[in-house]
Amino acid sequence: MKISATFTLLSIFILPLCSTPAFSQSTSKSKIEEAYRQFEKDPALKNGTVSLTVLNANTGEPIFQQNQQVGLATASTMKIITAATAFDILGKDFKFKTNLYYTGSIQAGGVLHGDIIIEGSGDPTLGSNRYPESQEEQLLNKWIYTIQSAGIKEIQGRIIGDDSRYGGYQVPGGWIWSDIGNYYGAGVSSLNWRENAVGVVFNPNSTIGKPATIEKLTADLSYLKIVNEVSTGKNGSGDNVYAYSGPYASNIYIRGTYGLDLKKTIEISVPDPAYDVAFQLSKALSHVGIKTAEPPSNGKAIASTNIAKQLLDTHESPDLANIIYWFNQKSINLYGEALVKAIAYQTAQKTETNEGTSLIQKYWENKLQISSSELNNQDGSGLSPQNRVTTAAMAKIMQYAQSQSWFPEFYKSLPEYNNMKMKSGTINGALGYTGIHQNSSGEKFTFALLINNYSGSSSAMRKRMFTLLDVLK
Incomplete structure (x- = not known):
């Protein structure tokens, strides 16, 4: 009787604790799924493409993915990839x-x-x-x-x-x-x-x-x-x-x-x-x-x-951590192009932008098995309308960043929009957000959201995107 009672008592406390993460993730997935389905019905997206990837920041497991393998124009969300690459290759103390x-x-x-x-x-x-x-x-x-x-x-x-x-x-x-x-x-x-x-x-x-x-x-x-x-x-x-x-x-x-x-x-x-x-x-x-x-x-x-x-x-120069702070906070395109060239020169004595972007592609292919068709970057800032990157690749790199020694400096560089730490991107016909967020329940997510070819004003679309991302709070 004592053994049975002890087992029963432990079960009351242990089993719910063990099942909490799975329940929490399932709940988050259903909420995100419902919010996404509402979002994609928006008439402004009739001729557009939406891609959303949300990962469990602790495990890297996908919580929600839609069009995650479709390459889209990134606008300035490309800066996240350039910054992470520069931190990893050049080091946060690098100076020009x-x-x-x-x-x-x-x-x-x-x-x-x-x-x-x-x-x-x-x-x-x-x-x-x-x-x-x-x-x-x-x-x-x-x-x-x-x-x-x-x-x-x-x-x-x-x-x-x-x-x-x-x-x-x-x-x-x-x-x-x-x-x-x-x-x-x-x-x-x-x-x-x-x-x-x-x-x-x-x-x-x-x-x-x-x-x-x-x-x-x-x-x-x-x-x-x-x-x-x-x-x-x-x-x-x-x-x-x-x-x-x-x-x-x-x-x-x-x-x-x-x-x-x-x-x-x-x-x-x-x-x-x-x-x-x-x-x-x-x-x-x-x-x-x-x-x-x-x-x-x-x-x-x-x-x-x-x-x-x-x-x-x-x-x-100021150290790389300070450079990347302003790079992301004020979205300075010049800094992105300078970092691409620095990566190319420091690693291979190359000087052309396309040589630098190719090296960045190969770096993440070797590091995270991200193919060049998932990360088709033409520059370091996102200003080129020819950039094509998947949200799966972007979220994966964000996921990787949080386990690195330079992550505190990287996280500090992220602007805050909608009470969330994330980098924005805006270019003709393209909007995006990518970041990391911990909600009031303690759940932590890395995410990337890209939209191409929407109609209407960018300010109106941003509000709708914030409403979608609110489900992560």
């Missing part, structure tokens, strides 16, 4: 280095018979105002002090922005013309500067349809011709301004409308960042009395990679 050199010799009276060279290694934060130690004014002052300390008072040469490591300034293949002239479509080189962008401050006309004049730029681009064709839009019309240029362009065309009541600095891309940093340093040196005999130049001015150089200074 930018070297300041001089060539030739310093003669009597402090005359440098040679050039000053700023040699980049791909740092996307150089000159960025997001980091105190990397801000434009801070760096220029540091370099001026270093040059002065070397005894240089005159330069019988020029300032060269050396962007030769990656073959100059490029944009990934597949990016569209209406994007690359704007800050979010800025290209990448081994010498990026001020996030390869500049701000334009407009002064709208009091009459709708009349020209909105440019009041100022946030940096001196007097070496470029800016053609302003922007007109004033009505109150509430917002920012419909687009810049048109490309790598090494000498003209920038700015078109569209700027709302009468808008108070916003418009960010456009700079066509040659390596030249721009050389120009800004040359100008700053001139202000302190150090003249250069020749005009500034980019890396094309360097005839030989074997030229003798004397090191003046090495600037280190």
Whole structure:
């Protein structure tokens, strides 16, 4: 009787505890399934495609999957894959280095018979105002002090922005013309500067349809011709301004409308960042009395990679964890492209974007058996409309991330939407969210939701997506 009573008593307490996870997962699955079925009935999805993968974050087991093997445009949710790859390959403490050199010799009276060279290694934060130690004014002052300390008072040469490591300034293949002239479509080189962008401050006309004049730029681009064709839009019309240029362009065309009541600095891309940093340093040196005999130049001015150089200074970027924080928080496309190239260069001495994306595909194929058709990435940021990735692959990589030593930094980088930690993505006709969430019952999920070719406004569709994801709370 005692044995039987003991067994019965233990059964009361043990059996429900053992069955809780299975019951919980079953309950979650039915709730998600019901919410998904309601969601897919939305008329805005009549001609669209929806894919959702939800995994048990503790076990990796699928809780719900629909169209999980269909490759879809990712928009900025691609950044999750780039960030995880960079953390795993480069390490969270990885830093870019930018070297300041001089060539030739310093003669009597402090005359440098040679050039000053700023040699980049791909740092996307150089000159960025997001980091105190990397801000434009801070760096220029540091370099001026270093040059002065070397005894240089005159330069019988020029300032060269050396962007030769990656073959100059490029944009990934597949990016569209209406994007690359704007800050979010800025290209990448081994010498990026001020996030390869500049701000334009407009002064709208009091009459709708009349020209909105440019009041100022946030940096001196007097070496470029800016053609302003922007007109004033009505109150509430917002920012419909687009810049048109490309790598090494000498003209920038700015078109569209700027709302009468808008108070916003418009960010456009700079066509040659390596030249721009050389120009800004040359100008700053001139202000302190150090003249250069020749005009500034980019890396094309360097005839030989074997030229003798004397090191003046090495600037280190913030560590990778800090870079990825802003990469995901503010969805900075440039950072993604810089990381793809860094991965390619550090692992295989490759420099092309397509070589980097191919290496990322092979990495996850070896690591998690994700095939290249599941992870068909054309860039590192998600700006290319040609990206095609499955939610199964995306959720699987998110699942992998949480078991790695760098996960706390990765998790911190995720923005918060709808009271959930997840990365968003928005591009024409595509919306997405991918993240990790623990609900009030203690259940933990990794998930990816992608929608392509929906109709109606993006804001309305986001609200519907949040309602669907609310079932995970």
